[in-house]
Amino acid sequence: MNIFAEYIKYRLKAKGRHGIHSPFVYDFVDQCLRIPLTEELKSKRKSIYQAYRQNQQPIQVKDFGAGSKKLGHTRKINSIFKNSSSKGIYADLLFRITAHYPISTVLELGTSLGVGTLHMQLGNKNAEITTLEACPETRRIALENSLKQIPQVTSELTTFDDYLSKHTPKAFDFIFVDGHHDGTALLNYLSILDAWSHDETIFILDDIRWSDGMWEAWNQIVKNSKYHLTMDLFRMGIVMKRTHQEKEHFTIKI
Numbered sequence: 500m501n502i503f504a505e506y507i508k509y510r511l512k513a514k515g516r517h518g519i520h521s522p523f524v525y526d527f528v529d530q531c532l533r534i535p536l537t538e539e540l541k542s543k544r545k546s547i548y549q550a551y552r553q554n555q556q557p558i559q560v561k562d563f564g565a566g567s568k569k570l571g572h573t574r575k576i577n578s579i580f581k582n583s584s585s586k587g588i589y590a591d592l593l594f595r596i597t598a599h600y601p602i603s604t605v606l607e608l609g610t611s612l613g614v615g616t617l618h619m620q621l622g623n624k625n626a627e628i629t630t631l632e633a634c635p636e637t638r639r640i641a642l643e644n645s646l647k648q649i650p651q652v653t654s655e656l657t658t659f660d661d662y663l664s665k666h667t668p669k670a671f672d673f674i675f676v677d678g679h680h681d682g683t684a685l686l687n688y689l690s691i692l693d694a695w696s697h698d699e700t701i702f703i704l705d706d707i708r709w710s711d712g713m714w715e716a717w718n719q720i721v722k723n724s725k726y727h728l729t730m731d732l733f734r735m736g737i738v739m740k741r742t743h744q745e746k747e748h749f750t751i752k753i
């Protein structure tokens with residue numbers, strides 16, 4: 500995957516609100532993507548980002564992302580923050596989505612340091628967020644920092660597979676899939692998550708261009724007749740069933 504060439508292709512295709520005829524997608528671009536960030540979000544994340552950036556403490560990390568391989572190694576917290584946490588326009592997007600849509604329940608696959616979780620929580624403070632993380636030390640740091648004293652967030656120490664197979668499915672309004680970036684795994688999670696979603700559930704899939712495998716999986720999802728709305732936002736993809744509408748795909752400028 501040549502990410503630079505991919506970005507050029509994306510930019511040439513990507514649309515702003517002009518030329519979008521779908522009312523739902525027009526509203527997404529015209530309203531949701533323009534929601535101003537609150538002062539509370541700006542100040543909380545400033546202090547959290549600063550704390551993580553300055554933290555050189557090494558922790559023991561269990562990596563569950565690469566197939567079934569469980570690699571134990573140490574990583575500094577500032578390096579985990581730099582490489583794994585949602586930031587910039589994509590973190591803003593998480594905030595904006597929970598702020599704009601009627602979302603009362605969120606499922607996040609992959610907590611890491613809780614940065615994405617914090618954005619979703621501040622977007623809608625009444626939403627009940629369940630976030631899954633299999634690495635105990637990474638989760639501990641999230642709970643001591645970004646997710647400290649936030650009762651609306653339930654953090655589960657679990658692999659995605661264990662959680663999804665051992666609990667009775669309930670439909671979430673928003674599902675953020677941000678861990679185990681492997682195309683086959685992504686397709687598998689999405690198929691399992693069908694039982695955990697309703698017709699208007701918003702799925703955000705992170706790192707759709709992470710690898711050739713992830714990109715192939717994304718293209719299969721776009722073609723899948725089950726999903727009537729898909730939006731390519733370059734790094735992230737949005738997927739919704741919305742079976743009451745015509746099947747449509749958009750490349751959106753974010």
Ligand SMILES: C[S@@+](CC[C@H](N)C(=O)[O-])C[C@H]1O[C@@H](n2cnc3c(N)ncnc32)[C@H](O)[C@@H]1O
Pocket residue numbers: 561562563564565583584585607608609610611612613614615616631632633634637657658659660677678679
């Ligand atoms: C990219 S990070 C998540 C970033 C976070 N969502 C954010 O927005 O800041 C991915 C996390 O998923 C966890 N993870 C990956 N595969 C997993 C699995 N199969 N089960 C549980 N956790 C997993 C990793 O340990 C890592 O902390």
